Amino acid sequence: MNQSSLSVESAVGSRSRFAGFRLLVPGLLWTIVFCLLPMIVVLAVSFATRGTYGGVVWEFSLDNYRDLLHPLYGRIFVQSLLMAGMTTGLCLALGFPLAYYIARLPPRRQALWLVLIMIPFWTNFLVRTYAWIFILRTEGLLNTVLMQLHMISTPLDLLYSNQAVLLGLVYGYLPFMVLPLYAAIERIDPALIEAAWDLYADRWSLFRRVLIPLTKPGIIAGCVLVFIPSLGSFLTPDLLGGARSMMVGNLIQHEYLVARDWPLGSALSILLMLIVMGSLLGYFNAQSRQAGERGER
Amino acid sequence: MRKQGLWLQGISGLGMAFLYLPIIVLVLFSFNASRLSAMWQGFSWHWYGVLWHDEALLAAAANSLWVAVLSTSLVVLLGVPAAMGLERLRGRGKQALDTIMLLPLVLPEVMMGVALLLFFVMIQWPLSLATVVIGHAAFNLPVVIVMVRARLQKLDPRLEEAASDLGASAWQTFYRVTWPLVRPAVLGAALLAFTISLDDFIVTFFVAGPGATTLPLKVYSMIKSGLSPEINALSSVLVLASMGLVGLSLVHQRR
Numbered sequence: 001m002n003q004s005s006l007s008v009e010s011a012v013g014s015r016s017r018f019a020g021f022r023l024l025v026p027g028l029l030w031t032i033v034f035c036l037l038p039m040i041v042v043l044a045v046s047f048a049t050r051g052t053y054g055g056v057v058w059e060f061s062l063d064n065y066r067d068l069l070h071p072l073y074g075r076i077f078v079q080s081l082l083m084a085g086m087t088t089g090l091c092l093a094l095g096f097p098l099a100y101y102i103a104r105l106p107p108r109r110q111a112l113w114l115v116l117i118m119i120p121f122w123t124n125f126l127v128r129t130y131a132w133i134f135i136l137r138t139e140g141l142l143n144t145v146l147m148q149l150h151m152i153s154t155p156l157d158l159l160y161s162n163q164a165v166l167l168g169l170v171y172g173y174l175p176f177m178v179l180p181l182y183a184a185i186e187r188i189d190p191a192l193i194e195a196a197w198d199l200y201a202d203r204w205s206l207f208r209r210v211l212i213p214l215t216k217p218g219i220i221a222g223c224v225l226v227f228i229p230s231l232g233s234f235l236t237p238d239l240l241g242g243a244r245s246m247m248v249g250n251l252i253q254h255e256y257l258v259a260r261d262w263p264l265g266s267a268l269s270i271l272l273m274l275i276v277m278g279s280l281l282g283y284f285n286a287q288s289r290q291a292g293e294r295g296e297r
Numbered sequence: 298m299r300k301q302g303l304w305l306q307g308i309s310g311l312g313m314a315f316l317y318l319p320i321i322v323l324v325l326f327s328f329n330a331s332r333l334s335a336m337w338q339g340f341s342w343h344w345y346g347v348l349w350h351d352e353a354l355l356a357a358a359a360n361s362l363w364v365a366v367l368s369t370s371l372v373v374l375l376g377v378p379a380a381m382g383l384e385r386l387r388g389r390g391k392q393a394l395d396t397i398m399l400l401p402l403v404l405p406e407v408m409m410g411v412a413l414l415l416f417f418v419m420i421q422w423p424l425s426l427a428t429v430v431i432g433h434a435a436f437n438l439p440v441v442i443v444m445v446r447a448r449l450q451k452l453d454p455r456l457e458e459a460a461s462d463l464g465a466s467a468w469q470t471f472y473r474v475t476w477p478l479v480r481p482a483v484l485g486a487a488l489l490a491f492t493i494s495l496d497d498f499i500v501t502f503f504v505a506g507p508g509a510t511t512l513p514l515k516v517y518s519m520i521k522s523g524l525s526p527e528i529n530a531l532s533s534v535l536v537l538a539s540m541g542l543v544g545l546s547l548v549h550q551r552r
Contacts, residue, residue, distance in 0.1 A: 020385030027379030027398065027438060034435040035401050035409075038416035042408070045415060094312055101309035113313075115547065120316050122539045124496045126516050127532040131319035133520065134326070134529065141322055144336055174316065203302075232405030234499055239520065249407040256411050256503075266415070269408045276405055 039273075046266035054260030064267035073251065073268070080247040081275075083162070084231040087169040091177040091226045092219065094170070099181035100211070103188075114182065121175035129239050132168050133159060136240075160242035168236040176225040184218020185211070217287060224283045228276050248272050320536055327529035344530035354531070357515035360426060364501075364511060365494040368433035373487050375434070376441030381475070383442065384449045402439040409436055410503030417504060424506030432500045437490040444489065448482030481549065488546045492539065 049059040067073070102113045120128060135141045136158040143155040158164060192214070196206045212219070230236075234249035241247075246254075248268065255265030327345070331338035348354060383395060401409060413432050417424060456478070460470040498513040505514060512535075519528050 020382045020387075022382070023378040024382030024386065024394065024398075027375040027382070027442070028394065030375050030434070031398055031400065031438060034413065034416075034431055035404075036397060038412035039404075039408075041415050041419055042412045094308070094315075097305055097308045098312040101305050115543070116313065117316070119540060119543055120320065122492055122543050123320065124513065124516075124532075124535045124539065126496075126498055126513050126520070127323070127535050128319065130516070130520055130528060130532060131323045133524070134323060135319060137524075141326070148336075171315070171319070174312070228403070228405065232407050234407050249405070252407050252411060256414065262415065265411060269405075269411055272405055273408050276403065280403055 042266045042269055045263055046270050048263050050261050050263050054262070056262055061263075064263045067264055068267055068271060076246055076251050077248060077271070079245075080231055080249075083166060083169065083237075083247060084227050086166055087173060087230040088177075088223050088227045090166070090170045091174050092223065095174055095177035095181055095222065096219075099178045100185050102178075103182050103185040104190075110186075114179075117175050117178050117182075121179075125172060125235060128172060129168055129235055132164065132171065132240060136164055159240060160245075162241065162245045164240040165237045165245045165247075168240045169230045169233060172233075172236060173226045173230055176229070177222040180218045180221040180225065181215065182218075184215040184221075188214050220283055220286050224279060227279060231276065232272055323529055324533040324536060327526065327533040329526060329529075332526065344526045345534075347527050348530050348534070351527070353510075354512075354515055357510045357512045360510060361495055361512040364426060364429050364433060365491050367430045368437060368494050369487050369491045371430070371434040372437045372441045372490050373483060376438050376486070377445055377479070377483055379438070380442045380445035380449060381471075384446055398442055399439045401436045402443070404436075406436075406499040410500045413500065414503040424504055424509070426506070426509040428504045428506065429501050429509055429511065432504045433494040433497060436497075436500060437493055440490050440493065441483075441486040444486035445479060445482050448479050452478055484549060485546055488542060488549070492542050496539075 045056055046064055047060055047062070049057045049061050049063070051057045098117075102110055102117075105113060133140070137143075138155045138157070138159070140159070142158065143152070146152045147155065188211070192210060193206065196210045201209070231247075232249050233247060234253055237245050237247045237250050238253075241250075249272075252265050252268045252272070255261045255268060259265075326337075328340050328342070329337055330341035330343060379398065383391075383398065386394065404412075409432075413428070413435065414424075417428050422428065452475070456474055457470055460474045461467075465473065496513060497511075498517060501511050501514060502517070505511065510518075516528065516531060516535075519525070519531075
């Protein structure tokens with residue numbers, strides 16, 4: 001390539017770069033005004049003081065963050081992390097075999113099963129949570145059926161418990177696990193699995209020594225996609241949980257709309273966001289390390 | 298290929314049953330004549346009739362549709378140029394702009410809700426249906442950007458270059474070359490944003506003003522204020538609607 005054509009190219013390049021920025025401006029402004037700015041407000045309010053009748057008094061204080069150390073809030077945070085962790089584990093345990101099964105089906109049936117996984121994912125979350133209320137409540141379907149069959153004489157207390165919340169979370173976020181896992185498993189060369197069988201691998205060592213290493217990015221992606229929304233979930237614990245199943249999302253909502261302590265609610269939101277950002281950062285690091293390893297070989 | 302093991306089939310079957318049984322019983326029992334119990338008392342369309350005459354519910358549904366239409370139009374108008382802009386951007390600052398634009402995608406929904414609520418209160422913008430539209434447009438913008446960009450990345454850059462070499466203006470290049478190529482992705486993204494907007498509860502819950510009730514807010518208050526088979530009927534309609542939207546997007550992708 002000679003000198004003149006290079007300079008023409010770079011002139012075109014810089015013109016389109018400028019045009020690129022101009023196209024971006026409206027969307028960028030929108031995001032700055034209605035996402036970045038509100039978050040900065042939350043950050044600022046988290047360092048302010050609560051007014052006597054709610055509202056915000058602009059007096060700098062770290063009290064809200066010190067209040068976070070209160071054992072009650074600590075318990076709710078720990079419980080939320082545990083809930084989100086268990087949800088992720090259960091989704092992985094159920095999602096992996098399901099994704100593996102789908103990935104090994106003939107292509108036409110694969111498409112059908114994937115659509116079947118997608119439909120609940122597109123269905124209103126409230127409706128899906130309500131379905132479990134309908135099934136689990138005292139006069140609900142499960143108790144009615146069990147009583148009709150004379151398997152129990154008094155209805156079981158199933159709803160408004162931590163178990164019900166866990167069930168609702170797994171139910172709600174299972175598709176988020178299956179889809180990335182499927183994408184990862186589908187890419188594995190079937191010959192590798194055949195080779196493992198031929199070399200007398202049992203099912204467990206096939207899983208541990210072939211499938212897990214090959215699908216690691218998919219596993220991590222699925223776990224992040226399930227962990228983040230379950231950690232910040234509000235509806236599931238609100239509708240299926242009892243008095244002791246409060247999670248961070250409910251606590252934040254309570255501080256904002258019921259207790260009207262906005263500074264404390266803001267400090268809670270900032271902490272939640274930091275945890276989420278932390279796990280995302282861990283995820284991206286793991287991804288790029290994976291990519292780096294692959295590049296070296 | 299080795300035949301799949303029985304236990305694998307079993308667990309996958311169970312997984313599917315787990316996903317679908319609750320929805321199926323929900324729909325089934327929307328035709329139950331009984332008012333109170335989960336006992337089957339005969340087939341009836343009664344609860345659908347109740348739905349159809351529930352004025353407050355219909356008003357909420359209309360609100361939801363308005364919000365979805367307005368916020369989707371807004372994110373398409375902002376998102377398609379933004380996706381093209383991000384795609385053309387090179388060099389320093391690109392990473393930062395990328396991060397800012399995709400921020401709403403990774404924020405916990407509750408955080409987004411309280412942040413917008415606080416912001417609207419601070420600038421003394423009264424909460425209404427308009428604030429709901431803004432909220433939805435805020436979290437749906439990155440959805441459109443991601444989907445449209447995925448399509449733009451697959452385009453052959455030589456097509457646009459050829460158009461400008463042949464003397465097309467920037468607008469002509471867009472209208473006659475780029476747009477026909479990205480249109481399926483834009484429609485798919487719009488459909489997804491529309492569905493997300495229709496379904497959103499949390500952000501709406503925080504930023505909806507008095508009287509600005511959307512369908513999910515109405516469903517929530519119905520669930521909270523005592524259960525009635527009317528909710529089953531309403532849920533069934535919503536399930537059917539989302540299946541219709543999935544079907545539409547699939548048929549669309551085929552083409």
